[in-house]
Amino acid sequence: MPTDKSASAPRQSCVLTSSKPTIELFEAALPTLKEESRQCIENLLSYRARRTQDKFPRSQSAAVLVPLFIGRAGDLYVILSRRSASLRQYAGDTALPGGKVEPQDITVEDTARREAFEEIGLIPDRERVPLLCVMESFLAGNQMVVTPVVVLILDKTIQPSLNESEVTSIFSQPLASFLASSFPFRPYRVPDPSMPYHTTIEWEWGGGGSIRMHRFLTGREADGVKPVFGLTASILICIAVWGYRRAPDFEFQPPNAPTQAQQIACALLTPSNPLRLACECEGIDANMMAAFVLHTLQELDSGPGMIEWDKSSQDWRRPTEGPILQHINVTTQEIHNDAHEHQDMDKERQEDRWDPGEGAESGEREGAGRRSGQNERKDGDAKL
Numbered sequence: 543m544p545t546d547k548s549a550s551a552p553r554q555s556c557v558l559t560s561s562k563p564t565i566e567l568f569e570a571a572l573p574t575l576k577e578e579s580r581q582c583i584e585n586l587l588s589y590r591a592r593r594t595q596d597k598f599p600r601s602q603s604a605a606v607l608v609p610l611f612i613g614r615a616g617d618l619y620v621i622l623s624r625r626s627a628s629l630r631q632y633a634g635d636t637a638l639p640g641g642k643v644e645p646q647d648i649t650v651e652d653t654a655r656r657e658a659f660e661e662i663g664l665i666p667d668r669e670r671v672p673l674l675c676v677m678e679s680f681l682a683g684n685q686m687v688v689t690p691v692v693v694l695i696l697d698k699t700i701q702p703s704l705n706e707s708e709v710t711s712i713f714s715q716p717l718a719s720f721l722a723s724s725f726p727f728r729p730y731r732v733p734d735p736s737m738p739y740h741t742t743i744e745w746e747w748g749g750g751g752s753i754r755m756h757r758f759l760t761g762r763e764a765d766g767v768k769p770v771f772g773l774t775a776s777i778l779i780c781i782a783v784w785g786y787r788r789a790p791d792f793e794f795q796p797p798n799a800p801t802q803a804q805q806i807a808c809a810l811l812t813p814s815n816p817l818r819l820a821c822e823c824e825g826i827d828a829n830m831m832a833a834f835v836l837h838t839l840q841e842l843d844s845g846p847g848m849i850e851w852d853k854s855s856q857d858w859r860r861p862t863e864g865p866i867l868q869h870i871n872v873t874t875q876e877i878h879n880d881a882h883e884h885q886d887m888d889k890e891r892q893e894d895r896w897d898p899g900e901g902a903e904s905g906e907r908e909g910a911g912r913r914s915g916q917n918e919r920k921d922g923d924a925k926l
Contacts, residue, residue, distance in 0.1 A: 574612060574614065574615070574616040575612055575616050576615070576616035576617060578617075578718075578786070579612060579616055579617060579618045581786075581787075582618055582717070582785035582786050583618075583674065583694065583785075585784060585785050585786075585787055586674040586675045586692055586781070586784065586785050587674055587675065589674075589675040589677070589784055590675075591675070591676055591677060591678050591679075597826065597831075598679070598687045598817075598826075598831070599817065599820035599821050599823070599824045599826055600643045600824065601642075601643075601820045601823070601824065602685060602686055602687060602816060602817045602820040603642070603643045603650070603653075603686070603687050603688075603689070604640060604641060604642045604643060604653070604682070604686055604687070604688045604689070605640055605641075605643065605650040605651070605653040605654040605657070605688065605689045605690070605691055606637075606638040606639065606640030606654060606657075606688060606689075606690050606691070606774075606777065607638060607639050607640055607654035607655060607657065607658040607664070607690075607691050607693060608620060608638055608690050608691065608692040608693070608777065608778070608781060609621040609639070609658065609664060609671070609693055609695055610674070610692065610693065610694045610695065610717060611694065611695040611698070611714070612694075613714075613716075617716055617717075617718070618716070618717040618718070618785075619714040619715065619716055619717065620638075620714065620715060620716075620717050620778060621662070621664075621695075621712055621713075621714050622636050622637065622638065622712065622713055622714065622715060622760075622770065622774075623636070623637055623638070623639055623661065623662055623709045623710075623711070623712045624636055624637075624709065624710045624711045624712070624713075624766075624767055624768070625637050625708065625709060625710070626706065626707060626708050626709060626710050627710065628707065629708065634710075634766075634768055635768055635771070635774075636760060636767060636768050636769065636770050636771070636774065637774055638690070638774055638777065639654075639657050639658040639661040639662050639664070639709075640653075640654055640657045640658070640688070641653070641657040641660075641661075642686075644656070650676060650689040650691060651673060651676060651691050653691075654689075654690075654691035655671075655691070655693075660705060660708075661704075661705050661708050661709050662702050662703070662704055662705070662709055662712055663701070663702050663703025663704065663705075664695075664700065664702070665700060667697075669696075670695070670696055670697035670700065671693050671694070671695050671696065671697070671700075672693065672694060672696065673691070673692070673693055674692040674693060674694055675692050676689060676690070676691050676692070677689065677690040677691075677692065677777070677780065677781065677784075678780075678802060679802070679806070680773060680776065680777060680802055681802060681805045681806050681809060682773050684805075684809055684815070685809060685815055685816040685817050686816075686817070687806065687817065688773065690777045690780075690781065692781060711767075713760065713762060713767070715758075715760060715770070717778070717781065717782050717785065717786075718782060718786060719758065720758060720770075720775065720778040720779050720781075720782045720790070721779070721782050721783065721786065721788065721789075721790040721791060722739070722740070722790070722791055723739070723740045723790070723791040723792045724738075724739050724740070724791075725739045725759075725761075726739075727761060728761075737759065737763075738759075739758065739759050740756065740757070740758055740759075740792060741756075741757045742754050742755065742756050742757065742792075743755050743757070744796065747799075747800055747805075748808070749800055749804065749805075749808040750798070750800070751796070751798035751799050751800050752796055752798060752799060753795070753799055753800065753805075754793075754794070754795050754796055754799065755771065755772050755775070755776070756771070756772075756775040756776065756779060756792075757769050757770070757771045757775065758770040758771075758775055779794060803835050803836050804836065806832075806835050807832040807833075807835050807836050810828045810829070810831055810832040810835070811828070811829065811832050
């Protein structure tokens with residue numbers, strides 16, 4: 543993944559300006575489309591991220607492309623890549639194409655499409671590979687904001703062209719398989735058939751609670767392909783949930799898990815965190831952004847309709863308690879206090895600039911008398 547060498551470049555809006563295609567376009571182009579797949583595409587087309595206008599620091603922002611296509615039987619598949627073993631980070635991992643924002647990128651969609659073209663040769667053609675949706679951002683490595691961009695490949699004549707320095711191979715897996723806890727396909731290349739298809743690990747989160755990471759076998763482990771794990775697995779679970787409008791067969795997060803918004807807010811509020819330091823370098827108020835990130839989520843009463851969220855835990859619920867929200871409330875109060883202080887200072891400056899005469903002095907005495915009378919009435923009311 544190319545590195546971003548322009549942390550000081552002017553920030554640009556991440557709001558998407560391109561229009562989305564309609565479901566009729568896909569039905570005309572994909573005659574084998576199953577009803578479940580058609581509904582999934584329609585749900586993703588209607589998805590609207592709640593924090594698309596958040597302007598995170600570009601030097602700590604990245605995007606991944608989630609390329610979907612329709613298989614022969616009409617099911618939706620996602621293209622995954624096996625990262626090169628020579629890479630310095632995440633060598634050999636199973637991943638989605640993506641990377642950091644670069645100076646020429648105007649939107650996160652631009653970043654995701656550019657990276658996919660550089661890594662696997664997927665052309666950035668918005669007609670042959672139209673946009674379905676831009677998902678909510680995730681926090682990677684407790685310091686990088688990663689935004690998934692979901693597209694659908696309509697033109698099946700597109701041939702991949704792998705950048706061997708970054709990608710060893712690509713393969714596909716059913717999107718619905720990330721909602722299953724057991725093998726949704728025959729594990730024809732699993733070294734040990736008794737290996738569980740889906741497993742999890744948990745660790746304590748510094749802000750309180752614990753985070754659960756998921757691991758899915760690909761069925762290609764005998765060929766050296768690693769399972770889908772970590773951030774990639776979480777992204778695909780969320781996309782599958784939104785698309786198919788059903789909860790996974792397993793509990794997504796434990797009851798005490800922080801939301802993505804809380805994780806991002808915590809990183810923004812931690813003095814030594816690279817995300818906060820990047821805000822300082824790029825002239826972004828990290829405290830204000832942290833408050834805004836959580837405020838946007840708090841306005842929602844619940845997750846999307848038509849889904850049973852019992853097994854999805856707090857990642858889909860309002861963050862109504864916990865140390866991070868308390869920190870946000872304190873920060874918000876400090877912001878309000880600062881605003882009042884600025885108003886008082888402006889008022890004092892205006893009074894200093896005013897040259898009062900005799901009429902003004904008389905007006906001040908009258909005003910003081912009225913204020914004194916009001917105070918007396920208030921005191922009297924208080925005594926009663």
